[in-house]
Amino acid sequence: MALTPSKINTFTFLKLPSAWWCGVRLKYIDERKAVTSVKHKWVNQNPFKSMFWAVQGMAAELSTGALVMNEIQKSGKKISMLVANNKATFTKKATGRISFTCEDGPLIADAIRKTVETGEGQTCWMKSVGINADGVEVSTFHFEWTVKVKE
Numbered sequence: 001m002a003l004t005p006s007k008i009n010t011f012t013f014l015k016l017p018s019a020w021w022c023g024v025r026l027k028y029i030d031e032r033k034a035v036t037s038v039k040h041k042w043v044n045q046n047p048f049k050s051m052f053w054a055v056q057g058m059a060a061e062l063s064t065g066a067l068v069m070n071e072i073q074k075s076g077k078k079i080s081m082l083v084a085n086n087k088a089t090f091t092k093k094a095t096g097r098i099s100f101t102c103e104d105g106p107l108i109a110d111a112i113r114k115t116v117e118t119g120e121g122q123t124c125w126m127k128s129v130g131i132n133a134d135g136v137e138v139s140t141f142h143f144e145w146t147v148k149v150k151e
Contacts, residue, residue, distance in 0.1 A: 003029060003070045012062070019058040026066050032105040034066040036128075039097045051094035053139075057086070060128035060141035063102040067126070068145055071105070071112045078150040079112060084123065085144040094130065094138040102128040111147055121148035 008026040012019050022044040028035040036059045038044070044055040061083065072079045104126040111122040123146050130139040 003066065003073060005029060008062070008066050008069070016058075016062075019062065022055045022058065024055070024059045024062055026062060027099070029066050029070060030105070031070070031109070033101060033103040034063045034070075034105075035102075036060070036063045036066075036100045037097060038100075040095045048093070049095070051098060053088070053090065056090075056094055056098065056100075056130055056139050057088065057141060059098065060088075060100045060102075060130060060139070061086075061143055063100045063128045064104065064108075064126040064141075064143045064145065067102060067105045068108050068112075068147065071109050072147070075112055075116055077116055079115065080146075080148050080150055082146050083143050084146045086142060088139060088141045090139045092132070092136055092138045094132065096133045098130045098132055098138055100128045100130045100141075102126055108145065108147070111145070115147050115149050119149055121146055123147075 005026040038059040040051045046052045111124040115122045
């Protein structure tokens with residue numbers, strides 16, 4: 001059974017409450033891409049009246065991590081997943097609703113296929129781009145995911 005935004009958002013509430021309380025929600029997922037959304041509000045702002053960078057990071061990470069979780073579930077195997085590295089670039093103040101899109105589903109599908117075939121850990125860099133309601137890019141995050149079949 002495929003993962004849905006509702007299932008991931010319930011998971012977020014139960015396992016990642018800080019992201020849930022900050023308003024991070026998965027809006028869309030398929031085999032190729034995932035889209036998350038978070039709205040700037042008092043609880044997730046910085047002293048400069050824009051969205052705190054870490055809240056943007058949670059939304060960006062969820063857009064990549066949901067794709068990883070989806071591919072792991074499709075594999076039918078027990079596979080560990082962990083972020084090994086990340087980097088981010090901020091280009092505009094994040095105010096209003098910010099949507100993060102990751103279109104790297106095929107990359108993580110390939111990494112999971114390789115770890116299942118070889119039993120060796122694999123790494124995969126995935127990118128998530130955050131845009132505001134005007135379509136202006138506010139930040140870009142890159143996450144290096146590691147996946148490995150559990151023994």
